[in-house]
Amino acid sequence: MSKNEMIQITYREAVREAIREALRRDERVFLLGEDVGRYGGCFAVSKGLLEEFGPERIIDTPLSESGFTGAGIGAALGGMRPIVEIMTVNFSLLAADQIINNAATFLHMSGGCFNVPLVIRMSTGGGKQLAAQHSHSLEGWYAHIPGIKVLTPATLEDARGMLWSALEDPDPVLIFEHQSLLNMEGQLPANAGAVDIDRAQIRRPGSDLSVITYGASLFKALEAAEILAGEGIEVEVIDLRTLRPLDDATFLTSIASTHRALIVDEGWRSGGISAEICARIMEGAFYELDAPVERICGAEVPMPYAKHLEEAAMPQVEAIVTTAKRMVRSNG
Amino acid sequence: MNAKSPSSLSGAQVDREHAHHLLHQMLRIRRFEEKSAELYTLMKIRGFLHLCIGEEAVAVGVCEALEPEDGVVATYREHGNALARGISAGAIMAEMYGKQEGCSRGRGGSMHIFDDKTRFYGGNAIVGCGLPLAVGLALADKMQGRKRVTCCFFGDGAVAEGEFHESMNLAALWHLPVFFVCENNLYAMGTALERAQSVTDLVRKAASYNIASSAVDGMDVLTVEAAAKEAVNIVRREQEPYFLECRTYRFRAHSMFDPELYRSKAEVEKWKKRGPIVTLVKRLKKQGLLSDVELEQLEQQVAREIEEAVAFAENGTWEPVEDLTRFVYSERG
Ligand SMILES: Cc1ncc(C[n+]2csc(CCOP(=O)(O)OP(=O)(O)O)c2C)c(N)n1
Numbered sequence: 001m002s003k004n005e006m007i008q009i010t011y012r013e014a015v016r017e018a019i020r021e022a023l024r025r026d027e028r029v030f031l032l033g034e035d036v037g038r039y040g041g042c043f044a045v046s047k048g049l050l051e052e053f054g055p056e057r058i059i060d061t062p063l064s065e066s067g068f069t070g071a072g073i074g075a076a077l078g079g080m081r082p083i084v085e086i087m088t089v090n091f092s093l094l095a096a097d098q099i100i101n102n103a104a105t106f107l108h109m110s111g112g113c114f115n116v117p118l119v120i121r122m123s124t125g126g127g128k129q130l131a132a133q134h135s136h137s138l139e140g141w142y143a144h145i146p147g148i149k150v151l152t153p154a155t156l157e158d159a160r161g162m163l164w165s166a167l168e169d170p171d172p173v174l175i176f177e178h179q180s181l182l183n184m185e186g187q188l189p190a191n192a193g194a195v196d197i198d199r200a201q202i203r204r205p206g207s208d209l210s211v212i213t214y215g216a217s218l219f220k221a222l223e224a225a226e227i228l229a230g231e232g233i234e235v236e237v238i239d240l241r242t243l244r245p246l247d248d249a250t251f252l253t254s255i256a257s258t259h260r261a262l263i264v265d266e267g268w269r270s271g272g273i274s275a276e277i278c279a280r281i282m283e284g285a286f287y288e289l290d291a292p293v294e295r296i297c298g299a300e301v302p303m304p305y306a307k308h309l310e311e312a313a314m315p316q317v318e319a320i321v322t323t324a325k326r327m328v329r330s331n332g
Numbered sequence: 333m334n335a336k337s338p339s340s341l342s343g344a345q346v347d348r349e350h351a352h353h354l355l356h357q358m359l360r361i362r363r364f365e366e367k368s369a370e371l372y373t374l375m376k377i378r379g380f381l382h383l384c385i386g387e388e389a390v391a392v393g394v395c396e397a398l399e400p401e402d403g404v405v406a407t408y409r410e411h412g413n414a415l416a417r418g419i420s421a422g423a424i425m426a427e428m429y430g431k432q433e434g435c436s437r438g439r440g441g442s443m444h445i446f447d448d449k450t451r452f453y454g455g456n457a458i459v460g461c462g463l464p465l466a467v468g469l470a471l472a473d474k475m476q477g478r479k480r481v482t483c484c485f486f487g488d489g490a491v492a493e494g495e496f497h498e499s500m501n502l503a504a505l506w507h508l509p510v511f512f513v514c515e516n517n518l519y520a521m522g523t524a525l526e527r528a529q530s531v532t533d534l535v536r537k538a539a540s541y542n543i544a545s546s547a548v549d550g551m552d553v554l555t556v557e558a559a560a561k562e563a564v565n566i567v568r569r570e571q572e573p574y575f576l577e578c579r580t581y582r583f584r585a586h587s588m589f590d591p592e593l594y595r596s597k598a599e600v601e602k603w604k605k606r607g608p609i610v611t612l613v614k615r616l617k618k619q620g621l622l623s624d625v626e627l628e629q630l631e632q633q634v635a636r637e638i639e640e641a642v643a644f645a646e647n648g649t650w651e652p653v654e655d656l657t658r659f660v661y662s663e664r665g
């Protein structure tokens with residue numbers, strides 16, 4: 001395979017490839033979750049892995065989020081490198097005890113005796129008309145918790161590359177895969193491998209406004225940037241990639257040259273990660289600003305089912321375009 | 333194997349030296365706990381303090397059955413388990429003082445005793461949260477082909493939690509070597525078992541998951557030890573879980589903030605007569621296996637150990653505040 005050879009791949013396949021590679025590279029790695037085996041994963045991410053790696057390494061669990069997440073923590077303590085899959089972030093609330101009270105605390109509470117090298121993957125986000133118990137974006141909320149790391153791969157490269165870095169991390173890492181990205185298709189180098197998991201990345205450079213975002217909203221921001229470019233407004237689009245630890249240096253540096261910041265976050269506004277980013281900008285770049293920081297967030301409602309309402313509840317391209325124009329044209 | 337009624341070995345002959353060892357272990361725990369209560373009123377120890385006075389036979393009998401390579405997961409009422417497992421009294425006392433010489437560097441306190449050398453995984457203060465961990469530790473052993481046992485202590489209160497049922501099911505379904513030890517002291521804080529459970533026979537709950545299970549008199553250390561050894565053998569040999577209910581009683585309040593409105597003094601007194609230490613002493617004396625002098629020697633040995641533990645804690649040092657945020661994430665060398 002030549003070094004630069006590109007392959008056509010979906011986000012789902014990229015994650016699957018990452019899991020497959022991890023299972024091949026490290027015999028301590030195994031996948032644990034509801035319907036990851038025979039069913040092929042509720043979003044078909046792990047399809048085919050059972051046949052390839054067998055039931056000892058692709059383990060179907062009963063419906064017991066707390067039980068199997070805790071078992072993942074225990075197995076990590078026992079020297080394994082489990083990948084726990086939780087169907088959606090909403091169901092992870094049944095395992096919140098294990099994630100927050102155990103995985104996040106063990107190293108510190110034990111004074112350094114026991115670290116937990118565990119990876120938990122789950123889907124997140126709206127856009128599929130799955131209503132109020134399957135569509136929320138709680139990754140920002142998990143980012144509140146010291147002791148865990150929170151990754152939000154948006155690109156194919158990150159979907160493919162973040163898992164291995166997460167598995168090599170000695171501490172618990174949560175990976176949030178946005179439901180609406182799973183079918184996203186594109187080109188990826190055939191030999192794509194691990195990527196860093198602690199830096200934000202500028203996905204599109206620009207000089208007029210910094211748009212700070214992550215996950216599926218990244219592509220809305222990029223689409224908006226394209227439209228705005230047609231109107232002479234150059235937007236810098238920053239993909240946070242990791243919500244904890246938050247790489248604020250990247251967006252603060254960006255703001256130092258654009259002097260305007262817009263945060264786009266599917267999560268709720270009140271007390272969300274957007275509020276945290278905003279606060280860091282106040283602390284670190286207040287005198288750089290030519291206009292107030294603005295936010296486009298998920299509307300403060302449980303996610304509605306009807307398509308038009310769901311769309312209205314989520315950040316959309318049009319809102320980004322309008323807000324960006326207003327911000328840039330206001331002469332601070 | 334299932335649903336045995338509580339058995340007792342109180343008639344059986346015992347080896348003198350071994351009996352002394354068991355008594356010594358229980359006395360260590362008893363005196364350590366008494367000293368802890370005293371230090372609490374002196375404000376040397378703060379936070380929540382849960383004493384296991386009355387329940388020593390469970391910790392000692394069960395830990396006797398474990399091998400050094402086995403793992404232990406315990407609750408916040410774990411000083412006895414930790415001492416019986418071999419963590420030094422000094423390291424535990426220093427932990428409760430909040431000193432960096434403590435087994436968790438003063439970051440855990442009374443409820444979070446940890447030790448990697450003895451594979452002691454807490455000190456877990458969310459009721460029920462240790463059970464899934466034990467399942468996972470056993471899963472890791474199974475996957476790596478090790479014949480270790482993971483011993484998981486929890487109270488009767490934990491049996492009402494979902495994590496108990498999820499863990500029973502997973503351990504049985506996946507054939508995992510977990511030794512579940514329920515320290516049934518009849519109360520979860522102020523809630524008596526019969527006010528919390530529609531079925532108070534806990535053995536039946538484990539049995540319903542197809543887990544071999546039995547109940548023992550948790551006030552008799554020899555009975556607990558024999559049952560635990562049998563259970564651990566089964567777990568190690570068959571690579572299957574086992575559930576042992578130890579019927580015991582806590583003589584002290586739930587924690588240091590508990591006026592004990594939910595039970596009568598008479599009830600407590602009745603149980604104290606069956607205390608694990610008094611009954612063993614009485615029995616050994618009756619069988620001519622323990623003299624007053626020997627008992628006194630044991631007490632003195634224990635007193636010295638506790639004294640040294642307190643001195644170790646007193647002489648311990650405070651971790652510099654600059655280290656506050658260490659151990660949130662691993663330090664890579
Ligand atoms: C999930 C959870 N709920 C409530 C509490 C508060 N709490 C601490 S100890 C306790 C009683 C537990 O009783 P049991 O399991 O029988 O253990 P014991 O204290 O009798 O040893 C309760 C309710 C807690 N720590 N965790």
Ligand SMILES: [Mg+2]
Pocket residue numbers: 487488489515516517518519520521
């Ligand atoms: Mg109890």
